[in-house]
Amino acid sequence: MRDTKKSILLSALGLFARDGYEAVPVSAIAGELGITKGALYKHYKNKRDIFDSIVSRMERHDAERANEFQMPTGSFSHMEEEYLRVTVDRLVEYGKAQFRYWTQDSFASSFRRMLTLEQYRSPEMGRLYQQYLVSGPLGYVADIFGSLGYVDPMEKALGFYGPMFLMYSVYDGAEAKDGIIAAADSYLEKTGNRLREEKNI
Structure with missing residues (x-):
């Protein structure tokens, strides 16, 4: 059954x-x-x-993946200590894993496509699209950069997550999908290097 x-x-x-x-x-x-x-x-x-x-399953997967990478599973206001323990290295590895998850995992990629199709047809779908793919991850990354002490954490978050978000669509339309994965990895690694240099770590 x-x-x-x-x-x-x-x-x-x-x-x-x-x-x-x-x-x-x-x-x-x-x-x-x-x-x-x-x-x-x-x-x-x-x-x-x-x-x-479907949504309940996505919520479980979200929490499980965050735990796997020792990333916060809730908001900064509820998990301040967990945010303070995040490192640039861990964020980069999590970003690489998340890019693969949203593009290569059949459940997650189908969920992403469904929300992309439906975001303008219903307020609920629009909220879920924002929560999982736009303002949710962007705010999450901004809170991490804020906890790491970077100036203008939202600007840093846009620089980190914005290209990832764009490359979801690039991946969908690409024939050489492995090349897009490699490009995403390279971008995140270079961004991580710049972030470490900025903080001298």
Whole structure:
């Protein structure tokens, strides 16, 4: 039963990423798996229930990945000590891993595409797009630079995260995707070097 529930979730997200959340009926999700709508409803109450489960899974993945890299999992106001323990080296490695995650992980990349498609169609989708891909990560990085003592942490955050965000779209359209990964790594490493030189560390 758990495998069927997971298959429904993944198939639904794939369709949402391709066609948009609003455009995909429950019948299309069931048809993708070769099951009836009735069989699908044994696992999820409706399409909204599937969507909520997708978001819950992303929240868990977010926290797990931050913990894996010993990065803060909450806001600066609630986790000041954790922010103060972040180093430039750790931030660079986390940035490289996150770029791969949002481009190469099938669940995360489909979630990103879904939010990109839907951001202007619903206030909720717009908020999620900002939370996961724009103002959320930008503010997070700015708080880290602030805790590291850099002048104008938002400017530093724009310089660090802005090119990453742009390269998500470059990656999507590229044929030589490995080259984009290498370019992202190189940019983050060079940015890390500049940041260390600025602080003499």
